[in-house]
Amino acid sequence: MNIIELKNIYFEYEEGEPVLNGLDLSLGAGECLLVLGDNGSGKTTLFRVLNGLSFPSKGEYLFKGVAITADYLKDNSQTKRFHKDIGYLFQNTDTMLFNSRVYDEVAFGPRQMGLTDSEVDQRVMDCLRLFDIEALKEKVPYHLSGGQKKMVALASIMALSPEVLVLDEPFAGLDQKREASLLEFLAELKAAGKTLIIATHKEEMFKDLVDKVIRL
Amino acid sequence: MLPEWMTKTEDYAPPKDGGAFYRKTLKSLGGIMKRLKVEGGKEGRFSLPAWLKIILLLGLIILVSVVQDRLIIMACGALVLVRLAMMPAGDIWGVLKTTIFAGVFCAVLVTPAVIMDPARLSNSLRLVLKVMICVTAVGEFNRTTQWNHVTGALRKFHVPGVIIFIMDITFRYIVLLGKLMEELLTAVELRSVGRNDKKYASVGGIMGVTFLRGSEMNKEMYEAMQCRGFTDDYEGL
Numbered sequence: 214m215n216i217i218e219l220k221n222i223y224f225e226y227e228e229g230e231p232v233l234n235g236l237d238l239s240l241g242a243g244e245c246l247l248v249l250g251d252n253g254s255g256k257t258t259l260f261r262v263l264n265g266l267s268f269p270s271k272g273e274y275l276f277k278g279v280a281i282t283a284d285y286l287k288d289n290s291q292t293k294r295f296h297k298d299i300g301y302l303f304q305n306t307d308t309m310l311f312n313s314r315v316y317d318e319v320a321f322g323p324r325q326m327g328l329t330d331s332e333v334d335q336r337v338m339d340c341l342r343l344f345d346i347e348a349l350k351e352k353v354p355y356h357l358s359g360g361q362k363k364m365v366a367l368a369s370i371m372a373l374s375p376e377v378l379v380l381d382e383p384f385a386g387l388d389q390k391r392e393a394s395l396l397e398f399l400a401e402l403k404a405a406g407k408t409l410i411i412a413t414h415k416e417e418m419f420k421d422l423v424d425k426v427i428r429l
Numbered sequence: 430m431l432p433e434w435m436t437k438t439e440d441y442a443p444p445k446d447g448g449a450f451y452r453k454t455l456k457s458l459g460g461i462m463k464r465l466k467v468e469g470g471k472e473g474r475f476s477l478p479a480w481l482k483i484i485l486l487l488g489l490i491i492l493v494s495v496v497q498d499r500l501i502i503m504a505c506g507a508l509v510l511v512r513l514a515m516m517p518a519g520d521i522w523g524v525l526k527t528t529i530f531a532g533v534f535c536a537v538l539v540t541p542a543v544i545m546d547p548a549r550l551s552n553s554l555r556l557v558l559k560v561m562i563c564v565t566a567v568g569e570f571n572r573t574t575q576w577n578h579v580t581g582a583l584r585k586f587h588v589p590g591v592i593i594f595i596m597d598i599t600f601r602y603i604v605l606l607g608k609l610m611e612e613l614l615t616a617v618e619l620r621s622v623g624r625n626d627k628k629y630a631s632v633g634g635i636m637g638v639t640f641l642r643g644s645e646m647n648k649e650m651y652e653a654m655q656c657r658g659f660t661d662d663y664e665g666l
Contacts, residue, residue, distance in 0.1 A: 293443035293446075294443055296618070296619050296620070296621070297622040300619075303612070308609060308615075310616075311635050311637075311638050321631075326441070327444045327623060335434075339432040339434070343431070373622060374435050398431075401430070402431065
């Protein structure tokens with residue numbers, strides 16, 4: 214079964230031309246989709262639709278076979294399950310960090326999941342280790358560098374163990390070492406059956422990872 | 430190497446949490462942000478200079494506030510209404526919406542005083558009327574004066590450049606801070622997958638980050654303006 218299905222999706226803002234014009238897309242578990250396009254072509258809009266933050270003016274968005282609509286997301290419990298299943302890394306990770314310590318930032322999601330303290334701690338430390346940011350755990354996220362913030366934001370999403378990961382320009386602001394380790398992490402994630410949706414201008418970096426490409 | 434829990438598919442049932450807290454906050458914030466947008470007023474060919482409009486507006490507000498004579502208040506109200514009638518229909522409705530809101534708000538505030546002492550009804554109605562006249566006059570000024578002319582007029586009144594700068598930036602870019610807050614709230618919402626026992630701590634964090642980012646943006650913008658020749662002087666605008 215497809216995890217994500219977009220059927221004839223249209224989206225337009227109040228002012229201006231439509232940004233999504235009859236988009237069709239289907240993605241299964243373990244697939245990687247690359248979203249390409251110039252600035253302002255609608256990549257972030259598509260990601261907002263995928264995350265249930267905006268709703269298409271026409272067409273249907275199915276997540277695990279369920280239509281994601283404003284009505285569906287009115288139910289608090291369904292919304293929370295949906296957000297647990299799909300993780301979204303913003304293009305500007307500055308606006309994703311709001312806690313006073315990196316540890317608390319990563320623990321924010323797991324603490325709400327009904328896990329025990331030791332399970333939460335296990336998840337947080339695993340994520341910090343995974344992104345090589347253990348040394349930052351007592352630091353204030355706001356004062357970190359751009360690349361470090363990106364890693365903390367990613368760790369805080371992965372602590373929820375989403376099935377689908379939506380990444381908006383994940384390599385922007387990263388040095389080569391972090392780029393390589395992030396690429397390796399994404400390959401492992403794909404191998405584990407997680408679905409990846411990535412907007413990037415660095416198409417060539419994903420040539421071994423990508424299954425589908427759309428250009429907006 | 431991925432930890433084992435990350436490779437498994439979790440059958441997750443979210444614990445119950447009271448209310449759609451973030452959703453409501455986001456919604457109300459969006460509404461406020463729309464109203465905070467500083468729109469450029471449209472000035473007609475025979476529009477008075479901004480400095481004169483400021484003097485007239487302040488004079489009207491002071492007059493309406495201090496005067497007790499019903500006739501003078503009515504005259505001021507009529508003057509404001511005549512000015513309003515000369516504006517385009519869309520602007521009239523825009524001004525009236527704010528006036529009605531302010532009038533109702535004021536009426537609600539004075540209602541307990543009227544209930545306790547019905548003799549105060551006349552004074553209370555006068556107060557509501559005064560508020561509505563002042564709010565209408567400010568609305569008219571806002572819709573018929575360009576913001577850069579206002580800052581230019583303030584410079585004519587010898588208001589220090591730094592004060593105009595702070596005011597200008599605050600009004601113009603408060604919408605950016607609103608958007609930043611909205612994005613932070615969205616991030617919180619996306620990661621609020623269960624029961625959040627520390628909602629107010631999250632809101633506090635958002636406020637803190639918004640404040641820090643706001644002061645940083647202000648500094649960056651000032652430096653960028655200096656690089657482009659800004660000398661704290663608004664006279665030429």
